[in-house]
Amino acid sequence: MKFVAGAALLAMGLSACGSSSSGGDSGSGASGGATGGSGGGLKVGMAYDVGGRGDQSFNDAAAAGLDKAKSELGVEGKEAAAVNGESENARQERLQQLIDAGYTNVVAVGFAYASAVGKVAAANPDVKFAIVDDASKDSAGSNVDQITFAENEGSFLVGAAAALKSKANHIGFVGGVQTDLIKKFEAGYEAGAKAVNPSIKIDVKYLTQPPDFSGFSSVDKGKAAAEGMYQGGADVVYHAAGGSGGGVFTAAKAAGKLAIGVDSDQAKTAPADVRDVILTSMIKKVDVGVYDFIKSVKDGTFKAGNHVYDLKAGGVDYATTGGKVDDIKSKLDDYKQQIIDGKITVPTTPAS
Template sequence: MAAALASKSGKVGYIGSLKPSQFDSNELGFIAGVKATNSKSTVMVKYLSSASDFSGYSDPAEAKVIALNMISAKVDVIYAAADGSAAGTFAAASGKKVWTIGSDVDQYLMATDSQRKNMLTSTIKRADLATYDFIATSLRGSSVNDVLDTQQGIYGRLYTLEMGGVELSNSGGFISKFKSKIGAAKSSIISGKIVVPTTGQAK
């Protein structure tokens, strides 16, 4: 959503590290958010590698090439969901009128001063919450053992948006002006009014 709100060209990009064999729920959710915000927006998707080629997780040079190609195609917001390769995207956008979005952690805190000027936000996975719960329950002689999938024997805890398991960074304050719209969308997702796709193809 933030990408579509910030884009002036109506063209945004998604750079992933490893293309999955079926679908990438991260990509699907991103596209769905963009389209829900501006149905006329286009999303350019590129992956650094596929199948058993894990180089995409740590290839900032290739990520930079892909990002520069996107920028040449008038993409003005790029979501770098590319693990260690994301640094190449941030370098490509530096000094240009292009926004970047980091993933997993608050990339703004690790970026250079010049890269921070382009860093719109980051999608943060709150691994610290899971760590805290694990330690706290262990000290109480218990465990985090919610039933997730009985057929496959998967137990643990799924940290959802409602539980604060994921959030957007506002370091730099660039998405402050979108706070009300993002907040409304968050509430709609939590209530079930908006269903974020995790399988199939985002429309």
């Protein structure tokens, strides 16, 4: 069956957007907000998580994969963004409306779409789906590519960087929403920092708890959490909080301390006035996973199932933009190789 509740309203939102080949298009942030891209052949719909294109982090990384596919593969894209607090039906409707608009290859960005992808994929067996950050049975299907990452491994490296650079032996972690996925970031960060300095102090703060996902899009909450850590003595704070990370950078700038970005190389994407406080970023190559999915469909090599992008596969890494880790790069690369070689096994859940 198709999911049609609220379809008329959503269809209006999807059809109201013009087509453009520009990679800078952005959704309205509402369930019907979408943008189209010109091109021929394959048509790809992208359903963003809360924050949408322009969050300078997770969603923008996914958008970069779609933009590359538009440029290199000539695909046509349409985009729609989630809003905080929306119902499960709204996510299902968003996916179905992309399909009904002719975008029969769909990327769902974020684990919040797990159940919606599973249900809509089962109802549309001829449509190819990809979901980022979920490998659960909820989203599994013969037409679903589950794209996941070893966030713990990349976070280990930036945790080591934080400990190597901290003069106070006191660092922090701000998580957007307290879920098992974000705990992977925390676990890796903690393990990397303690590999360098077993006695380092690590503050941890989650901005919201499920089902409240506003922790990924609340700059004020991110700023307040980081301010508290800096005032308490931390001198490096890592965020895994999506759009809320902008507040962490603002707090770092005001305190004269350092911050660590996530998902994208945020020393390139954050506002210019805060880039100088970004020590490094844990790069999660969502763009690669999205592009690989689209290319596999175009090439006829699509395979369902969970595809894991880890350090060995080049799916996660740390950024060097700004030169702030140049003096410790050899140490970070040694940790990186030990993880790849299996000499270091990075935990996926926090120690405490």
